[in-house]
Amino acid sequence: MNKICSAQEAVSIVKDGDVVSSVGVIGWFTPDDVLKALGERFEQTAAPRDLTFYFPCGTGDSVEIRGMDHVAREGMMKRVVSGSYINPTNPKTGARPELMRLIQNNLVEAYSWPIGASMHWLREVARRSPGYLTRIGLGTYIDPEQSGGKMTTLAKEELVKRVEFAGEEMLFYPTWKLDVAILRATTSDDLGNLSFEEDPMTSSTLALAMAVKASGGKVIAQVKRIVPRGSRKAITVTVPAALVDKIVVAPDQMMVTEVPFDATFLGVEQKPLDQFKKLPMTPGKIIARRASREVRQHELTIFGFGASSDVPLVMSEEGLLTDDNIDDYWFTTEHGSFGGVVMNGWQFSCNANPRAVIDGVSQFDLIDGGLCEFAALAFAQFDASGTVNVSRFGKANPGAGGFIDIAQNAKRLIFTGTFTTGGLDLTYSEDHGLSIKREGKVKKFVQQAEHVTYRLQDGTGRGQQALLITERAVFSVSPEGLVLEEIAPGIDLEKDILGQMEFAPVKIREPLVIMDAELFRDIPRG
Structure with a gap:
């Protein structure tokens, strides 16, 4: 099976109502070509609709590497859960990111989770456990006794619960399935084995891939290059091909904002x-x-x-x-x-x-x-x-x-x-x-x-x-x-x-x- 395809073909697997997740940390490590293709598909066809997006961290800088701003579109984005939101003004236009407009105008169900929870929760999805249990965040905005992480009034579902466990008050994040993951790496072979020679982080990549596959979903990987199978030491491969369904080659992907490579x-x-x-x-x-x-x-x-x-x-x-x-x-x-x-x-x-x-x-x-x-x-x-x-x-x-x-x-x-x-x-x-x-x-x-x-x-x-x-x-x-x-x-x-x-x-x-x-x-x- 040939996994290598265009970004447009890769995002065709996303269906109405899916939960789509993506790696990325500000301008670092953002699979921008794939996110852009997904946004353009909606612009051209009005599909897919009513998606939930899960970003363990804020993805893209919303300026030159737009990241989650590509998919911040009314009708397409129904809900977003993110470990952070990018909120700069564009230095050229003075405008805030489109996702901020949706949040500020109450046009999307928006939730903000601490990044520790957004990372660790993926482990629980991957092993099909009931959810993530933690003391961290009690008494803060993520606590349901505050706002439960809700950032808009459209966000009504309680995604975080306050529970008693072993006589102690704790926060509990129930698990739910993830349908599609969008990853990024430096290199893949034709099988989909991913390595990160020119990326100085791996973030939640492996955890996200495992969580999506455990949910029965599909994984798309954006990479800079394809190399022959067997040409790298196996120890350098962080994500095995069994976890990857589609490979998109983006030879000009940036290392980070304003830095092609350093x-x-x-x-x-x-x-x-x-x-x-x-x-x-x-x-x-x-x-x-x-x-x-x-x-x-x-x-x-x-x-x-x-x-x-x-x-x-x-x-x-x-x-x-x-x-x-x-x-x-x-x-x-x-x-x-x-x-x-x-x-x-x-x-x-x-x-x-x-x-x-x-x-x-x-x-x-x-x-x-x-x-x-x-x-x-x-x-x-x-x-x-x-x-x-x-x-x-x-x-x-x-x-x-x-x-x-x-x-x-x-x-x-x-x-x-x-x-x-x-x-x-x-x-x-x-x-x-x-x-x-x-x-x-x-x-x-x-x-x-x-x-x-x-x-x-x-x-x-x-x-x-x-x-x-x-x-x-x-x-x-x-x-x-x-x-x-x-x-x-x-x-x-x-x-x-x-x-x-x-x-x-x-x-x-x-x-x-x-x-x-x-x-x-x-x-x-x-």
Whole structure:
């Protein structure tokens, strides 16, 4: 049987009402040609209709690698369940992704699951178990006592249940079948054996293929090239041909947004640290500089998206991370890349100069087991009850990604972000310190967060240590609430700190520490 076919022929197997799943992590690893062909089939024929889409992670950047935006079409997408949603504005048009339009206008049943659950749930589908049982996420937005992960009012079905098991409250994700999987790899032979020589992650690929085949479904794989059978070592083949039904060749598939191919992400070439880009002087860089002072050697450290992902690049720029000591810093992200330098922006998720890579499902075993002792994450809102929100705020609906799993299981946490947002403009001078030229329109320290991504007070009750780091102040988190520890030189406590918060810290440290002036200068500390 010849499995090699066009993308159009491959997607012809999708029927009305099917559940379609796809790999992809932002611009990384996205089977864009196949998703595009599926969207175009609907555009041309009005079929297939009423599909459910399952994305373990946000798939595509919604700009040049459109990913799940290809299939975000009214009539085609009935329901979507995703571990995260891509929410950038297009730099050319200023428009939000089409999937965000469907969600914001309540035109689709949308659910947001933590990525740990979206990965681990696949195992339960693959072995035909009743569902996935976990403590992670209790009391957060995924808990049915909050919203059960629903992102639109059209989403009425309870996909997550709160149950008692062995005398303990837990969350239970019942399994349901998956009809079609869309995978991506570097290489296949004509049989469908998949290997990943030029992809620096495998994410949920194997778990997704197994879950779909256990459901009686079909698996499509997009690859860069076909090689003769028997031409690779069997140990390099991650997905066996028995799990693959269709093969689509896409020789021009991108490694990631703006990067056709870069061997430094595979670890086979090493990029000297002095060749990494230097970050412009922004509030985010100030925050990353201060956060870098909390990083320790020989402590497995996991970085999230946003200002926190700038920390390794800032450390490299300022001589704290060097070619000589880089292996003493154990850096990772939620997608399984270990060692080297965590990247930011569109390249976030994989590390440059990595030493090892594991699959995404195993990575969340590691995270949920508490092996990432230190975590640096972003925050969009922090409220008076100790709730951190990154999953839904204003017009943004990004979901939690790996945030809940990471935050709940780390021993030390830092949350990074500007004090306000929406037009914030700062200046710094040696004479006057940090000055707020224009305050952000949106306050981030709010009386009540719009969404509950993590309840930090629950963690401090378990002995978790946490800091909130902004460009003008640093807070520690006690079981009673926020303690103001540090303030930037030149900042007025009443006007610039307390006046921009909807609630007061429970304590202001005496004496209040003045943040190091070198954090604000547009020169490397080194």
